Amino acid sequence: MTKPRVEITLCPDGPILIRGADHIIDFDGVAHSTIRPVVAVCRCGKTGRTPWCDGTHKLL
Numbered sequence: 001m002t003k004p005r006v007e008i009t010l011c012p013d014g015p016i017l018i019r020g021a022d023h024i025i026d027f028d029g030v031a032h033s034t035i036r037p038v039v040a041v042c043r044c045g046k047t048g049r050t051p052w053c054d055g056t057h058k059l060l
């Protein structure tokens with residue numbers, strides 16, 4: 001069985017883009033499932049949709 005390929009991209013002053021993951025685990029250990037091919041995870045801590053980026057980082 002081959003492992004799924006997951007790719008991580010850090011956006012300057014923005015989120016972490018994760019391609020190929022079926023879930024992410026937040027800082028509290030809670031798993032968040034996704035069916036999207038790419039998800040944006042907040043890195044600034046100001047999102048209103050934890051753990052996902054909602055674009056708030058652009059206002060900082």
Ligand code: FES
Nearest residue numbers: 042043044053057
């Ligand atoms: S990185 Fe986008 S809202 Fe935090």
